[in-house]
Amino acid sequence: GAGVSQTPSNKVTEKGKYVELRCDPISGHTALYWYRQSLGQGPEFLIYFQGTGAADDSGLPNDRFFAVRPEGSVSTLKIQRTERGDSAVYLCASSLIGTGNTIYFGEGSWLTVV
Amino acid sequence: EDKVVQSPLSLVVHEGDTVTLNCSYEVTNFRSLLWYKQEKKAPTFLFMLTSSGIEKKSGRLSSILDKKELSSILNITATQTGDSAIYLCAVLGGATNKLIFGTGTLLAVQP
Numbered sequence: 001g002a003g004v005s006q007t008p009s010n011k012v013t014e015k016g017k018y019v020e021l022r023c024d025p026i027s028g029h030t031a032l033y034w035y036r037q038s039l040g041q042g043p044e045f046l047i048y049f050q051g052t053g054a055a056d057d058s059g060l061p062n063d064r065f066f067a068v069r070p071e072g073s074v075s076t077l078k079i080q081r082t083e084r085g086d087s088a089v090y091l092c093a094s095s096l097i098g099t100g101n102t103i104y105f106g107e108g109s110w111l112t113v114v
Numbered sequence: 115e116d117k118v119v120q121s122p123l124s125l126v127v128h129e130g131d132t133v134t135l136n137c138s139y140e141v142t143n144f145r146s147l148l149w150y151k152q153e154k155k156a157p158t159f160l161f162m163l164t165s166s167g168i169e170k171k172s173g174r175l176s177s178i179l180d181k182k183e184l185s186s187i188l189n190i191t192a193t194q195t196g197d198s199a200i201y202l203c204a205v206l207g208g209a210t211n212k213l214i215f216g217t218g219t220l221l222a223v224q225p
Binding site: 042 | 120148158159162206216217
């Protein structure tokens with residue numbers, strides 16, 4: 001696609017529910033990143049994929065958070081038993097592999113847990 | 115621990131002023147430093163800097179990296195109200211090519 005696409009753009013869910021956030025990266029981009037951004041903060045790293053595998057998942061805050069990228073393109077971030085503290089904008093980004101390649105962001109998914 | 119620090123945290127200027135935003139970093143295996151502008155949700159790319167001392171320029175914006183001082187500045191000349199945004203600095207590095215962000219500088223340009 002022309003840019004990184006994220007769905008849904010907004011999601012309101014009740015505490016304790018399960019949510020899935022989808023990211024469709026730029027076509028051909030093998031690197032895919034998930035970040036979380038709370039109000040007044042810079043984006044916080046969650047997980048980074050190279051192809052289908054997670055190269056670095058050290059930013060996932062706990063085992064309620066999980067992400068997959070089964071075919072090396074679309075990725076899904078899954079949050080179980082949501083808590084109010086999970087409310088944030090979840091940003092996805094993609095790039096080609098390599099130091100000189102720009103990382104492009106999607107518009108984000110705004111998650112509100114009530 | 116890898117970190118990126120931006121200053122000031124916020125800044126209010128009048129149209130036509132020149133501003134300088136600062137970014138310093140402590141990141142292992144530094145690869146590059148990126149500047150983004152964030153107005154709504156998606157950060158939009160401004161510059162990528164990999165070599166020290168080489169200025170990147172785009173219109174009224176320019177940026178330079180100092181690898182000796184582990185820092186970068188972003189300059190905006192003749193500011194306009196449309197420059198109002200959060201400016202994010204991020205460093206690509208670490209063992210796994212991770213992009214680490216600072217908290218950003220909130221710039222408000224008043225007419």
